[in-house]
Amino acid sequence: MFEQKPKEPHKLDVTALDEDPKDQKPKKEVKFTVHAMPKKFHAGHTGSSSSKPGNFEQPQKSKSLVSKTVLIVVGVVVVIGIGVIGFLLYKKNSGNADNVANGNTNTEANVNTDVMINFNNNSNANTNSNVNIQGNTNSGSNTHTATNTSVNTSTNSSSAGQTLSSMASSQDVDNDGLTDVEETDYGTEKTEADTDGDTYSDGVEVGFGFSPLDKGKLDASPKIGVYTNPTYGFSFLYPNDWLIDKRGVDGKGVLMISPDNEEYIEVTIQDNVARKTAEEWYKENASTNTSFSSLATVTNWLNNATGVISTDGFSTYFSSGNYIYSFYYSTGRHTELDYKTTYNMIVRSVSFTTPSVISNLNASTNTSTNSSSNTNTNTNTNTNTNIDNTNDLFNVNLSANTNTNTN
Numbered sequence: 001m002f003e004q005k006p007k008e009p010h011k012l013d014v015t016a017l018d019e020d021p022k023d024q025k026p027k028k029e030v031k032f033t034v035h036a037m038p039k040k041f042h043a044g045h046t047g048s049s050s051s052k053p054g055n056f057e058q059p060q061k062s063k064s065l066v067s068k069t070v071l072i073v074v075g076v077v078v079v080i081g082i083g084v085i086g087f088l089l090y091k092k093n094s095g096n097a098d099n100v101a102n103g104n105t106n107t108e109a110n111v112n113t114d115v116m117i118n119f120n121n122n123s124n125a126n127t128n129s130n131v132n133i134q135g136n137t138n139s140g141s142n143t144h145t146a147t148n149t150s151v152n153t154s155t156n157s158s159s160a161g162q163t164l165s166s167m168a169s170s171q172d173v174d175n176d177g178l179t180d181v182e183e184t185d186y187g188t189e190k191t192e193a194d195t196d197g198d199t200y201s202d203g204v205e206v207g208f209g210f211s212p213l214d215k216g217k218l219d220a221s222p223k224i225g226v227y228t229n230p231t232y233g234f235s236f237l238y239p240n241d242w243l244i245d246k247r248g249v250d251g252k253g254v255l256m257i258s259p260d261n262e263e264y265i266e267v268t269i270q271d272n273v274a275r276k277t278a279e280e281w282y283k284e285n286a287s288t289n290t291s292f293s294s295l296a297t298v299t300n301w302l303n304n305a306t307g308v309i310s311t312d313g314f315s316t317y318f319s320s321g322n323y324i325y326s327f328y329y330s331t332g333r334h335t336e337l338d339y340k341t342t343y344n345m346i347v348r349s350v351s352f353t354t355p356s357v358i359s360n361l362n363a364s365t366n367t368s369t370n371s372s373s374n375t376n377t378n379t380n381t382n383t384n385t386n387i388d389n390t391n392d393l394f395n396v397n398l399s400a401n402t403n404t405n406t407n
Contacts, residue, residue: 164313164329164343170336177203178212181338185239185259187223188212203341209237209301209349218345227254232269233355234325236346256346262332263339265346270324278308278319286310300350307347320352 170179176193178186188195188202195202195212202212211221218224218237225240231251238244238256247253252269272281283292296309298316307318307327318325327350329343 162312164337164340167331168336169340170334170338174202176201177341178206179338179341181260182206182342185223185241185342186212186221206341206345207348209345218349227256229254230353231355231357232323233321233353235351235353236267237349238265238346239342258339262334264330264332265339265343266328266330268326268328270326272319272322272324275322276319278306278317278324281319281324282308282310282317298347301348302351305350305352316347318350318352321355322358323355325350325352 170181172179174189174191174193176188178188180190183190183202186202186206193201196205196214198205198215200210205212206218209218210216211218211224213221213223219226223240224237225242225244226235227238227244228235229251241259243257243259243261245255245257247255247266247268254267255264256266257264276284279295279297282295286292290311292311295311296313297306298309299306300318305318305320307316309316314329316327318327327343327347329339331337
């Protein structure tokens with residue numbers, strides 16, 4: 001028999017397969033045979049070379065993301081459910097409180113869906129019967145005359161920015177107050193200041209209503225005409241070689257044009273129902289930037305009418321009865337005054353009488369006959385029927401109303 005040699009103990013290198021060789025410690029001999037598994041199959045290996053053999057740790061369990069999400073969703077649903085239940089209980093209790101206040105009895109506990117509080121079906125029937133018989137007869141007679149409150153403030157290129165007193169008169173050779181142009185109109189001498197020799201200059205006599213040709217009055221002079229308007233009750237003197245042109249179909253104005261057709265004097269009439277004085281009327285109707293601190297006045301020869309002169313001196317206003325009479329002097333294209341004395345003569349010669357036509361703005365005749373016969377029969381029938389008035393807050397109302405009114 002052959003003698004067997006005893007087997008040498010098998011030496012096993014237990015260095016972890018996945019450890020870095022630099023971290024390996026000196027090998028130790030073991031006295032027993034170990035069948036080793038790869039380290040990755042070890043349940044509790046810590047990966048450290050200091051771990052003792054057989055030192056296994058229980059593996060830790062990790063929660064998955066899906067599990068966490070499920071738990072969160074469940075929690076949210078529970079919270080919402082609790083809120084809904086609380087809200088429904090609050091609504092139910094609040095409905096019951098209303099029912100107690102209204103004296104309603106609830107026999108069933110209904111679920112409040114909050115879709116609609118009340119369902120009302122109303123049936124209304126209204127019938128009105130009215131019979132009106134009216135007989136009205138109205139007859140009226142009113143006469144009104146249009147009111148013209150305009151103030152003639154027009155100017156021309158020659159007098160713009162000037163006043164009648166500041167504007168120079170044209171040539172007056174004998175210096176008697178009548179321009180050479182006016183001397184022709186009155187038949188006086190251009191080189192003699194006192195044509196009739198009565199010690200009064202020709203211009204002074206014309207200005208006070210006396211004839212410069214003799215000892216008589218100016219209206220008796222063959223060179224002077226008289227304009228009379230009985231419709232509106234006024235008259236005045238003018239040189240009879242001037243052209244007279246009535247203004248308007250109603251005769252409420254007149255235009256007197258000089259022989260050379262360059263200058264004119266216009267008379268217009270406006271209604272003055274309130275019978276204001278000439279000064280009051282002028283202040284009310286003049287432009288807003290007009291200064292009234294030094295308004296001049298003028299009195300007619302008869303001393304029974306006082307007029308007010310505009311601030312520029314080219315217009316004069318008189319008040320008589322229901323009318324305002326305006327006199328306006330236009331120099332046309334002239335830069336000098338040819339007829340200043342004539343304008344003053346016309347203004348001061350004015351006289352007023354009772355007009356044949358009275359302003360009808362405050363005098364009107366109204367005749368009205370009203371007869372009314374009214375028969376009214378009113379019949380009102382109101383029927384209100386409310387059925388199936390159902391409140392999801394546990395109210396049930398049934399009502400029927402019928403109203404009948406007869407007048």
